[in-house]
Amino acid sequence: MASLGQSQIADEGGAQSRVAGMLRGRGDQLLVLVLIFAIWQVLSMWLGTYWIGSPWGVVVRLYDGVVHGTILHHASFTLAEAVIGFIIGAIPAVLLPFLLRRLPIATAILDPFMVGGYGAPKLALAPLFILWFGIGIESKIALVAITVFFIVYFSALAGVRALDAKLVQMAQVAGANERDVARHIVFPGAVPYVFTGFRIAMPYSIGGAVVAEIISSNRGLGYLVQLSAMNFDTIGVFTALIAVTIIVFICNGAVDFFERRLLRWRPAGDIKNQTSA
Amino acid sequence: MSAQPLLEVRDLSKRFASREGRDSSLWVIQGLSFSVRDGEFLTIVGPSGSGKTTLLNMIAQIDTASGGQVLFKSESAPINDPKSLNPGLSCRIGYVTQEDNLLPWRTTLQNVLFPLTVQGRLNDETRARAAELIRHVGLAGFENHYPHELSGGMRKRASLIRTLVYDPPVILMDEPFGALDAQTRAVLQEDLLRLWEMGRKTIVFVTHDIGEAIALGDRTLVLSRAPAKVAGEHEIDIPRPRDIRGIMTHPNFGTLYQRIRAQVQ
Numbered sequence: 001m002a003s004l005g006q007s008q009i010a011d012e013g014g015a016q017s018r019v020a021g022m023l024r025g026r027g028d029q030l031l032v033l034v035l036i037f038a039i040w041q042v043l044s045m046w047l048g049t050y051w052i053g054s055p056w057g058v059v060v061r062l063y064d065g066v067v068h069g070t071i072l073h074h075a076s077f078t079l080a081e082a083v084i085g086f087i088i089g090a091i092p093a094v095l096l097p098f099l100l101r102r103l104p105i106a107t108a109i110l111d112p113f114m115v116g117g118y119g120a121p122k123l124a125l126a127p128l129f130i131l132w133f134g135i136g137i138e139s140k141i142a143l144v145a146i147t148v149f150f151i152v153y154f155s156a157l158a159g160v161r162a163l164d165a166k167l168v169q170m171a172q173v174a175g176a177n178e179r180d181v182a183r184h185i186v187f188p189g190a191v192p193y194v195f196t197g198f199r200i201a202m203p204y205s206i207g208g209a210v211v212a213e214i215i216s217s218n219r220g221l222g223y224l225v226q227l228s229a230m231n232f233d234t235i236g237v238f239t240a241l242i243a244v245t246i247i248v249f250i251c252n253g254a255v256d257f258f259e260r261r262l263l264r265w266r267p268a269g270d271i272k273n274q275t276s277a
Numbered sequence: 278m279s280a281q282p283l284l285e286v287r288d289l290s291k292r293f294a295s296r297e298g299r300d301s302s303l304w305v306i307q308g309l310s311f312s313v314r315d316g317e318f319l320t321i322v323g324p325s326g327s328g329k330t331t332l333l334n335m336i337a338q339i340d341t342a343s344g345g346q347v348l349f350k351s352e353s354a355p356i357n358d359p360k361s362l363n364p365g366l367s368c369r370i371g372y373v374t375q376e377d378n379l380l381p382w383r384t385t386l387q388n389v390l391f392p393l394t395v396q397g398r399l400n401d402e403t404r405a406r407a408a409e410l411i412r413h414v415g416l417a418g419f420e421n422h423y424p425h426e427l428s429g430g431m432r433k434r435a436s437l438i439r440t441l442v443y444d445p446p447v448i449l450m451d452e453p454f455g456a457l458d459a460q461t462r463a464v465l466q467e468d469l470l471r472l473w474e475m476g477r478k479t480i481v482f483v484t485h486d487i488g489e490a491i492a493l494g495d496r497t498l499v500l501s502r503a504p505a506k507v508a509g510e511h512e513i514d515i516p517r518p519r520d521i522r523g524i525m526t527h528p529n530f531g532t533l534y535q536r537i538r539a540q541v542q
Contacts, residue, residue, distance in 0.1 A: 174439070
């Protein structure tokens, strides 16, 4: 892997060693996965499957759930809540710092409220949202949106603030107006920060949807967790949790995909960039 | 010599407020006056910290002076009024800064085309000119590379032709070859002189290298330590076209070098 960071201009040899390195990395990851399953199996045998469902039982249940569509049915609700909530929360969170860029006083006035909103435990709002929006999908979307909003807002704000004044001056001398500066300099410069926000907010969006479902719902993976726990069905609880984890993985992959496409210009600095392209 | 200088600096001063914002403010430039003729290659040398970059920033109108006058074609720059600045004076003054300031998210070609893009002047003719400049400075084949994939010298060249591509009548240069090795530097100096002799623009070139100032300029100004003013002025009586690598052997070089060095403190 050491040679990967140095390869500035991609060449065939670099691509080959990159693939080799990736495969080795995957092999190591598989080893860790097997280890986790082994510990899990030992724990479930030691403490009893009543408390800790066995991994094999979970695999069987997950397979059945996928084949019969019950898991997919519940997962689709959770995913829909997370995705819609994410979009509703992220769009204003990205736009607001750009609109506030030329209004430092407004930004300063808003700041304590944003810090407060960021710090407040959003899950505590779940009962309120259920009161307002009912036990349907709307209350979950609201919870996800507000969680995502504050995380992405502060990332996008950091991106707008990290603006390099020298690049702006260069552009102005070259004839760029305010709009050109926003479009060609402020926005592309902030994209990496926005994606950092997305990456952090994404698991929270799914977690928020699941917790809201646990509190009150009749569908979704959170409901499945709640239902299984009430029936003392630990395998059911574990199955639902594994399904949530798989969704997080898939969504993470989606964020990676878009980030790679939008940020091709960045030097190959971290593992994420090295294993790509 | 024409009666009306293209660019004139009269009794210029610049003060940076001290951190406490009280009376102990720092004068970087005080009582600085000089003028630049149309088509002239003026070089300015001075010790580091003598306000050379600040001077160029004020001429390019990305910074405002504290007192005095900066005149371009008898138009006066705003004094002590950052809000009325017109950076680049509507694309009439180009500025090659000390750092390359390439946009990391644009490829070499996109960076070179950037001024044309924002000026709305992107067409077949200007694209052809950009391609020619890219070839001319040896960046052919690197058009689609991002800045982090280029060497320091290549980035410098890209930043140089980014200004040349839109052909501003005046170009300010702030130690553009400062961070380069001697070989690359000589190549770029030759390139610059050739381009200048082709187009005869007005160039104000700041450097701390006395040899470079003599090799490139028609005239060299020496700035004093802060607060900077003109400590000396030297006509460079070495005929053009000049041989950059052999300039040291010219009979006038030695005397000029000695005289300028005596004034740079």
